[in-house]
Amino acid sequence: MLLSVFSFLLFIIALSSISLAEADQKLSGPSFELPTHVLSNKAIQEAVLSIRSSLNGAIRTGRSHFGRFNSSTTSFSLTAVSQLESTPIIDFHHTSNFLNVSAGSRSKVTSDTVYQISSVSKLFTVYSLFLNNGTNYWNRPVTDFIPELRQASHPPLHKSSVVDRVQWDQTTVGALASQLSGIGRDYSSGDLSSQDFPWTELGLPALPPQDIPSCGINDNQLPCSRKGKSYEELVKKEIFEPLGMKHSSPLPPIGRGIGIIPNGDAGWGREYGDEIATGGLLSSTNDLTKFGCAIFADKQLPSMETLRWMKPSSLTSSTSLFLGAPWEIVRTRSGIKTGHLIDLYTKSGSVGSYESLLILIPDYQVTLAVLAAGPDASAALRAVTETAIQTLLPSLKKAAKAESCSKLCGDYAPAGASRNSSLAITVDDGPSLLVKEWIHQGHDLIAAGQAYANATRGGKIQALRLYPTGLRTRRQAAYRVLFESIPCQYDPSVYLVFDPKAGVWGKLDQLMYGGIAVDGFVFHLNSGGDSAAVEPRVLREVYQRLEKSYVCSRVQLHKTI
Template identity: 30%
Template structure:
């Protein structure tokens, strides 16, 4: 690491010099720098926590103020923990004016139009338009386009086929565009101006629109790519896209208020904004192709059920779920990454410790309907935001997601700390080996704070920089504070004790020292390299940062196994 010694304190500089000379590449981070992800177990009883209850009341007041002036727009917002059956926050607003052919009262079962999330595979039988020269500028490179590229908007394919200004009336020659022929543009697409596209019509028109990038060059939001995934699903499953979604997702999860197409006419649960007949997007059928990209309908309860299933790994195995819940590519916004097809927002201003939080979202908007589905894996949190009408919009629902996180997450953080104090905080000891360790939960720091860490009479935190110093020339007077963070690994349980894995991380430096070091580099957070520091001190195959807690049925820890030190401590 090329950290400038002039920016370090004497003790940190000594630690850095030792780490460099020892050949161990043990980088020293200069302040609390937790690993990305949860720093404590998510609270399992948030609805009973007084801080959460106060935040809920405050957020409800904000939504009441927001919707007070809405005359024709419905709003449904709900937030739940996957550990509780019911949402701990629920808000539904029915405006005074609406289309009376739908529901007259908005609640958690009210059906809205939303965007969809599709599954993955590969396709190679879409062709260039006859007459085009075959090259990478005119023809998609199907040898390089993968399912992952389609799902994460990295295929380089264009955004839409039916969104073409040539189909709308207007004198475009006045804007410098050429005169249109008699058959100017797409004649299908499922918008209000076009009938739904059949698969054959999609194949017919696809090659008329050139690619934007070579695959994996940059991000282009592509409904076309999602539509292709739907075609792949049909080819692989042997079912229609609608039947596949019904059999694979809707029926297993009991999502009785979710539809891949417009609900039956006798379904009166949908909220329909008041509009002229030619602007009623509730009835717009996007057809078998574009339905996969934006034709779904669902309710608040079904969204919460889906989010709970995702975070509880009911649709995929835990490993597959964790793989799915990861970014795939950066975007031009520093605060936004993309997954498959997640839109992942990154925030550093919502928790007391100021750490990085990732919010997994999927948004959807079609004229008069805007929705956002938000997951916060660090807190096992699911949020559904559904709106209908013309007083909201896509920016408004994103703002509601941001507001929900800003209002509720600090309270959930406090709730998690309160539960962790009961479950983990305290002193653990083994008198036979003169070993002890104390865990506490502070208000602003992440994870479990470790103090009085003594093993066989030796202060561990005071000797962190000495453990790999094989020449015996130990450095004295350097105390490096440490904290424990959950690794997500567990064993046992099911009626008996459970082993829960934690990892220790040692921090040094003050916030000012962190800022000074970061100021030397053009990228932010240079000092925070926890990912490169874990599992660095290993003694006879066991890491010194490896701590396993034994937890009873009540969730309370009874002992700690310091596996690298080969010492077991009982809670006292």
């Protein structure tokens, strides 16, 4: 029965595999080459000026398009860096007028100023697990490593209840890392009974002393030391030092004048004990962007392990938020409200007067770190983040589009003018490079593709688009062609549960000719990384890039960017 249902779903997807010519009809991942000269791109430069202007206005007035915050009492830092360039795209900092200098606060915020990053610490915990063969333990229950929890999983019969106890023997290491294992979020550290507030006067019952947790809130609790290295030693020796993260460390901080401390009790000197691994690290925007760039560059983890890690582990009730280990994956669009889908791999944190957010954008290999401290830290972080991401994302697409077209767009033809073959690659308002014309030995191959679609009821071909596969060497870059089409009898006014756009991923390698995929293209690159030729592999022939097309591609680019 299960097989027949699965076969039916495959049949439905097959009927819909020729997808709509819309923004979502693309392959997941980068649409263009990664931009390698972001800082010199005009669109990026204009975006940075706009972000600075907006943030300065918010600091001056206390108002932003994304809410109000008191800039006189709240400090913040914003740093954005491309993995392919060492100089930040933007490095913007604001210092509050009210700092606890007597407690050791710095008097001026920079990219090296240290903040509490709270739950962003979880990223380093999971990362350190992967550095120590964590994939071998990922699907094993935590009771394999903490045997004491077995007894908690199987209490005496009269106390046994799935309502009252955690089923530790069914909770895996990976489930814990992915945030949705089913256990309570903050067992004792968030217990209301430990807070100085008159809860009983508001109607809650008085608690006997034995019901008030004493663990998790004891400032004198010693850090947990496992067999071998302590957690503090692990992150220091295996992450912070190798990656040059000189301003990152576990709480409590060592020394004065390194971090930002708002007025009042900000919890700066708190000892986190066993909770260091979940929320007790300190860092700066400079260090956090170094960490993001290291992930993109596969500096410590094999690329395949990074790819497996940067995937959703669970859905939420929102179509724009998925959960990873411990990623919070936000799905937006390249133009924010328009364009194709873009996934932001983020991790947020909040504790006391501190707010933190790390954002990785895999499609462009750009990392943003936003940190805030003060009474309005949450509002400030939201305003800074939204201002930056909503301005920067569309500009990154423009930069990637411009650089890709400069490197790859143009007219191509095989050696020998008598061959009557040509290929034209350009850009338009669509999500990727466009194959505008494709003639081989006098035959229009786009028209031939349409004839085949007509014969097989494949719909109307709207465009042929090229997408990078990520497979490349210094002299070759592999691409795939995606046929954007409108299915036969498609009626856009009729809502479909089985979205025709969803079958795009299954179209690759669908058509073969002599064992070679019809959609396979390989660009042959010169020493500067520009295309010298393109090889539509199914034709077993190489098309040379015509010299005049280098100039023509730039003219066409200015018309579309």
